[in-house]
Amino acid sequence: xxxxxxxxxxxxxxxxxxxxxxxxxxxxxxxxxxxxxxxxxxxxxxxxxxxxxxxxxxxxxxxxxxxxxxxxxxxxxxxxxxxxxxxxxxxxxxxxxxxxxxxxxxxxxxxxxxxxxxxxxxxxxxxxxxxxxxxxxxxxxxxxxxxxxxxxxxxxxxxxxxxxxxxxxxxxxxxxxxxxxxxxxxxxxxxxxxxxxxxxxxxxxxxxxxxxxxxxxxxxxxxxxxxxxxxxxxxxxxxxxxxxxxxxxxxxxxxxxxxxxxxxxxxxxxxxxxxxxxxxxxxxxxxxxxxxxxxxxxxxxxxx
Numbered sequence: 111x112x113x114x115x116x117x118x119x120x121x122x123x124x125x126x127x128x129x130x131x132x133x134x135x136x137x138x139x140x141x142x143x144x145x146x147x148x149x150x151x152x153x154x155x156x157x158x159x160x161x162x163x164x165x166x167x168x169x170x171x172x173x174x175x176x177x178x179x180x181x182x183x184x185x186x187x188x189x190x191x192x193x194x195x196x197x198x199x200x201x202x203x204x205x206x207x208x209x210x211x212x213x214x215x216x217x218x219x220x221x222x223x224x225x226x227x228x229x230x231x232x233x234x235x236x237x238x239x240x241x242x243x244x245x246x247x248x249x250x251x252x253x254x255x256x257x258x259x260x261x262x263x264x265x266x267x268x269x270x271x272x273x274x275x276x277x278x279x280x281x282x283x284x285x286x287x288x289x290x291x292x293x294x295x296x297x298x299x300x301x302x303x304x305x306x307x308x309x310x311x312x313x314x315x316x317x318x319x320x321x322x323x324x325x326x327x328x329x330x331x332x333x334x335x336x337x338x339x340x341x342x343x344x345x346x347x348x349x350x351x352x353x354x355x356x357x358x359x360x361x362x363x364x365x366x367x368x369x370x371x372x373x374x375x376x377x378x379x380x381x382x383x384x385x386x387x388x389x390x391x392x393x394x395x396x397x398x399x400x401x402x403x404x405x406x407x408x409x410x411x412x413x414x
Contacts, residue, residue, distance in 0.1 A: 113244040114194065115166040116364060119237050119261045120154025120251025122172045122198070123207040123222065124184040127353060127392050130214040141212075147392045149353070150187060151209045151222070153251045153275060156357035157364070160383065160397040161249075162191045164365050169194040169241060172251070173227060173234035176206020187395075197235055204233065211353050218353045228253055237261040239268070247364055248272035252283050262286055273364055275356070279309075285316040289363055293356050294325030306331070310339060320373055324359060326352075332377055342377045345385040345410050354394035358387040365400070382407050 127149040135141040150156055158168045170193050175181045177200050184206070188195055209222030227233055234254050242248055248265045250272055252258045262283045265272040271288040276296035284290045292313065301309050306323065313321045314335055323331040329341045362380030371379070382403050387393035398406070 112246045113167070114169045115246050115368060116158070116161050116168045116249055117242050117245035117247075118154045118158045118161070118168055118170050118172075118249040119254075119258070120172045120249070121152030121207070121224070121227075121253060122155045122170065122175065122184075122188075123151030123209050123224075124180045125149040125151030125209045125211055125353075127211045127213060127351070129351060129391055130212055133214050134212055134217060134219050141214075145391060147395075148183065148187075149211070149392050150184065150394060151211070152207065153357050153360070154249065155188065156354045156394045157249055157361045158193050159188075159191050159394050160354070160358045160361035160387070161364060162193050163397045164361065164383075164400050164403075166365065166368070167194075169197070169245065171197040171235055171237060171241065172254070173207055174199045174201040174204055176200070176204045176208075177202045178206055180208065181206040197238070197241065199235065201233075213351045213353050215349045216352075218351075220353075224253075232257075237264060239264045242270055243268055245270065247368055249360070249364060250274045250283060250287075252277040252281070258283060271367060273360060273367070275360060279313040279316055284313065286318055288319040288367065289322060290317060290319065291322045291324060291356070291360055291363065294323075294328075297323070297325075307339070314339075320376075322363070322377070324356065326355075330377055330381065332373060334373075340374070340377075342374075342381060344381045345406075347385040347389050349388045351391045351393040352388050353392075354397075355384045355388050358394065358397060359384040361397075362403075378407065379403060382410070 129145040131142045131144040273289045274283040274287045277283045333339045362383035366376030386398040390396040
């Protein structure tokens with residue numbers, strides 16, 4: 111029997127989340143801060159929290175945590191969600207990864223030190239194959255270069271399904287993944303001149319698993335190699351905090367995979383998880399239980 115349902119490897123950050131009462135301001139303009147909350151950041155960490163609140167056993171691994179008050183507070187916060195932190199290292203002399211997020215009803219704007227994390231010497235753990243062996247499914251963030259790729263190779267070697275996000279279509283974490291989720295933000299940054307249908311076809315032609323394109327409240331595109339592109343309209347919700355929407359969507363996908371649901375049900379469930387997170391503040395820390403997600407889907411079905 112596996113010790114964990116999910117092994118999550120990737121970015122771990124402390125975050126200060128500011129909820130704005132109006133759209134994020136243009137230069138030289140003003141916006142009122144409605145609420146402020148200490149938050150978690152980083153794709154792997156946020157996905158891990160949502161997965162844990164859905165009732166899954168999660169082990170977290172990734173970058174080091176700073177030996178600072180914020181870093182220690184972050185570690186305590188993670189442990190409150192019953193996430194296994196045995197691999198996480200608190201490093202003396204390291205300030206840690208931090209971000210400040212401004213969230214309004216339509217967008218979130220992030221300031222952080224992620225470039226410093228990724229552009230200097232390695233500040234993250236090397237994944238251990240035994241950890242992946244002890245999990246049912248693997249969740250991988252791509253930024254840690256050869257170490258992220260190593261996690262993907264371990265997953266393939268062990269025959270473990272893995273889910274990745276935001277990586278080029280010819281990358282191992284894209285074409286070997288059981289599911290790869292590509293955000294609108296990543297597409298806009300990396301492939302600004304490529305039509306979405308053309309880009310989806312490129313991913314689809316090389317992928318062994320399911321390809322998913324998300325972009326806020328617009329249609330989710332998903333499909334497998336050789337199959338027609340399918341669409342799912344995200345649930346309409348009153349957005350309060352969109353900062354963890356993508357991470358929550360991935361958590362929903364992983365939950366569905368563990369239950370061996372068909373693609374359509376997985377996308378529906380993931381969209382519901384993300385929608386519920388967007389309705390709350392702070393969304394990730396108050397993410398829904400499985401019962402709440404099922405009730406949300408049932409209620410939305412009645413509304414249609």
